[in-house]
Amino acid sequence: xxxxxxxxxxxxxxxxxxxxxxxxxxxxxxxxxxxxxxxxxxxxxxxxxxxxxxxxxxxxxxxxxxxxxxxxxxxxxxxxxxxxxxxxxxxxxxxxxxxxxxxxxxxxxxxxxxxxxxxxxxxxxxxxxxxxxxxxxxxxxxxxxxxxxxxxxxxxxxxxxxxxxxxxxxxxxxxxxxxxxxxxxxxxxxxxxxxxxxxxxxxxxxxxxxxxxxxxxxxxxxxxxxxxxxxxxxxxxxxxxxxxxxxxxxxxxxxxxxxxxxxxxxxxxxxxxxxxxxxxxxxxxxxxxxxxxxxxxxxxxxxxxxxxxxxxxxxxxxxxxxxxxxxxxxxxxxxxxxxxxxxxxxxxxxxxxxxxxxxxxxxxxxxxxxxxxxxxxxxxxxxxxxxxxxxxxxxxxxxxxxxxxxxxxxxxxxxxx
Numbered sequence: 249x250x251x252x253x254x255x256x257x258x259x260x261x262x263x264x265x266x267x268x269x270x271x272x273x274x275x276x277x278x279x280x281x282x283x284x285x286x287x288x289x290x291x292x293x294x295x296x297x298x299x300x301x302x303x304x305x306x307x308x309x310x311x312x313x314x315x316x317x318x319x320x321x322x323x324x325x326x327x328x329x330x331x332x333x334x335x336x337x338x339x340x341x342x343x344x345x346x347x348x349x350x351x352x353x354x355x356x357x358x359x360x361x362x363x364x365x366x367x368x369x370x371x372x373x374x375x376x377x378x379x380x381x382x383x384x385x386x387x388x389x390x391x392x393x394x395x396x397x398x399x400x401x402x403x404x405x406x407x408x409x410x411x412x413x414x415x416x417x418x419x420x421x422x423x424x425x426x427x428x429x430x431x432x433x434x435x436x437x438x439x440x441x442x443x444x445x446x447x448x449x450x451x452x453x454x455x456x457x458x459x460x461x462x463x464x465x466x467x468x469x470x471x472x473x474x475x476x477x478x479x480x481x482x483x484x485x486x487x488x489x490x491x492x493x494x495x496x497x498x499x500x501x502x503x504x505x506x507x508x509x510x511x512x513x514x515x516x517x518x519x520x521x522x523x524x525x526x527x528x529x530x531x532x533x534x535x536x537x538x539x540x541x542x543x544x545x546x547x548x549x550x551x552x553x554x555x556x557x558x559x560x561x562x563x564x565x566x567x568x569x570x571x572x573x574x575x576x577x578x579x580x581x582x583x584x585x586x587x588x589x590x591x592x593x594x595x596x597x598x599x600x601x602x603x604x605x606x607x608x609x610x611x612x613x614x615x616x617x618x619x620x621x622x623x624x625x626x627x628x629x630x631x632x633x634x635x636x637x638x639x640x641x642x643x644x645x646x647x648x649x650x651x652x653x654x655x656x657x658x659x660x661x662x663x664x665x
Contacts, residue, residue, distance in 0.1 A: 250278045250352050250565075253287035253316065257305065258295025262323050264618060265345040266293045269322075272349035275374070284315040288563065289352050293345065296325035302332065309338050318563050322348055339578055341561060341585065344658060350529070350558035366408045370615055371645040373417030377405050377442065381425040382432055383461060386502045387534070387562065387570035390425065397426070397433045406445045413451045418645045419614055419625070420446065422457045428464025428488075439464075440471040447479040452647065454612050456483045456629055462490060462513055463505040469513050473520035484521050485629035488513055489529035489558075493548030494541035497534055501570075507548060514552050525628040527556035532588055533581030534562045535573035542584050549591055555599040555630065557592045561585045593657055600630070600655035607665065608632065613646040624650065624662065631659040640664045 252273060256266040269291065270280065284290040290312045294305045305325050313319045319340040321333060330342040343351055367374040378399040381390075409420055422443070424430065431438030439460070446455055465472060465488055476482050490510045492498050498506060510528075517524060530545055549557070561581045564571040608626040613634075617623045622637040622644065632650055634642060642648060642664065650662035 250288045251281045251286060252278055252289050252291060252352060253281055253284045254291040254293070255308070255312075256293040256323075257301075258293070258324060262293050262295060265323070266291075269293075269345060269348050273352060276349060276352075278352060284312050287316050288565075289318040289320060290316040291320045291322065291348060291352075292340075294321055294323035294325035296328055301325075302329070306332060306336050306338065309333055309340055310336065313338050313340060318561070320348055320351055339582060346658065347558065351560050366412055368412060368415050368417055371416060371418040372614065373409070373412030373415070373420045374423060375405065375409055375412060375420055376423045377427060378424045378430050381461075382429045382464070383426065383504055384502050386500065387531070387565060387568055389565040389568055397429050399431050399433050399438070402431075402438060402442050402445060405442055406449070409446045410449050413449055413453055416645070418453050418612060420453060420455045422446075422455065424458060426461045426464055427458050428460030428462075428468075432464070437464075437468045440468055440475045443472075443475050443482060444479065447475075447481040453481060454483055454625070455479075455481050456485060457487070459487045459489060461503075461505065462488045462510040463503075465513050466505065466509045469516040473516050476517070476524070477520045480627075483625065483629040484524035484627055485527065486513075486517060486524070487527040487556075490548065491529055491531050492534065492537070492541065493530075493545035494537070497537050497541045500536045501531070501534060507544075510548075511552070523628055525556055525630060526552065526554040527558075528552070528554045529558040529560065530588060531560050531562050532584040533576050535570060535575050537562075537576065537584075546588065546591065549588065549595070553595045553599075555596060555628075557596065559585055559588050559592055597655070597657040600657065600660050603630065603652045603660050604655055606652050607649065608652060608662065609649045610647050611650050611662070613642050613644050613648060615644050624648070626650075632662040633659055634662050634664065 256263050281287050292309055296302055309321055320343055321340045322343050322345045326342045333340050378397055380395045380397045382397050412420055476484055491503055495506050611624045611626045613622045613624050615623050620638050621633055621635045622642050624632045649665045651665055652660050653663050654661040
C-alpha cells in the first residue's frame, strides 16, 4: 500500500478530478500523508493558463521531484505541454488523471474495503467478493496486509449483490485482490459460478469483473469466457495484468503465470466474444529487466493490443524482496516507460477511433462528468462521454442508445439516438 501526497492547481474541474483520484486510491487501500517528504509518490494536478502559471508549475514539479521517490504530473499542463517537464529535466510520469490510481499501485493487487463489505456509490455498487490472494509477488506489499485468499460462500456474495441492486445499483463492480482465485481456499474454482448467479438476479444492471491475475483465470478460461458470452449483464471486459512479456522477469517477480498462459487466456476470450475489452498492466524497469526483456514486453503488447493498459515504472516497496535488489537507473526506467506509453496511446487510440460512426445500444450512464456531461459505459466497458447531458435529460442509472461521434484517444464521444 502506498503513501501519497497530492496537490491540485487551477479550476473546479481539476479539483473534481483530484477528488476522484483520491477516492479510488483510498478504495485501493492507499493513504494520504501531509507532505511529499513522507510519501512514496507525489501527485501534482497541474494548470496552464498563462506563462507565469506554467513557470510556477515547473518550479513546483521540480521541488516535488526532489522531495519524493516518484512524481506523477496530471492535469491541463501535463496533457497539453507534457514535453515542458522533460525539457526542464524533471523526472516525472505524465498521465491522464484517470490513469493515476493504477500507476500509484506499482502493479500491486488492490486492497478491498475494510471487512470486505459492499458499498453503494451513486449507482455503482462495489462488491468485494473475497479478501487476500494466492500470490507471493516479490514486489508487492499488499500481501503483508491481506494474507491468503478467504472466500465467503457464493450464496453470501449473491445476497450482497441482490441487496445492492435493491438499493439502486445499476453497475456492480466485483472486486478483490485477485478475483480469479475466488474459491481456491475451499478447493474449488468458483468465479464463473458466482458471476452466473449474480447475473440471474432480477433487475436491469451491469456487472464488471475486477482484476484477475492470469494464473487464476487460465484454469477456468473456457468456463469463464462462456459465462461472459451467455450473459448480457456482464460487461465483456477482462483485467488480467501480465506485468511483463519476459518469462525470466515473471519468474523474478514470482508472478506464477508464464506468457504462454496469458496468451491462451486472450485467445480463449477472442474466440468466445466478438467485441470485448482486454485490460492489462505492465511494470517497466523491474530490477532484473534487461533490454531484451523489455523488447519482449513491447512485442507482447503489439501482439495482444489491449484496449486498456496501465504502464507503471517499478518503485521499491519497503519490506518486499524486490526492494533488496539492485535497481535500474531512473533514466532507463523513464525511457522504457515513455516507449511503452507511446505504443499504448497508439493502440488504445486505434481502438476508440474504430468505434467512430458505430451505434452502441443499452449504454449505461454511470456518473456525471465535468461540466454538463455524463460518463457512460458500453457493453465492453469502453467509456463514452455525452456532452450537453441536460439537453438529453440524461442522468446516472439511465440506459441509452448512442452513436459514437468522435474520440479523444482514451475515450469516445457519443450522441443519443
